[in-house]
Amino acid sequence: PKLPFGGVGASGMGRYHGKYSFDxxxxxxxxxxxxxxxxxxxxxxxxxxxxKCIKAFFKN
Structure with a gap:
């Protein structure tokens, strides 16, 4: 399964970029x-x- 990447400190680098953060x-x-x-x-x-209006339009 695909899970969002995240973490605390340096391991959470980039966790605010991507689809999950956008959502x-x-x-x-x-x-x-x-x-x-x-x-x-x-x-x-x-x-x-x-x-009647439609018929007249297509009749001409």
Missing amino acids: TFTHEKSYIFKSTRLESGVHLPPYKGKF
Whole structure:
């Protein structure tokens, strides 16, 4: 198994570098990426009446 390297004094040299240290000293945070393009709302419910718009778009 892979274990994080660490220790006390000289044997702990470099123990604050690497994935385990990063995971220890950071906190996960979720975020939502919002697009900067204009949204038409066609993909959101209620769908009634929106199909006419889609049909007209593809008909031309």
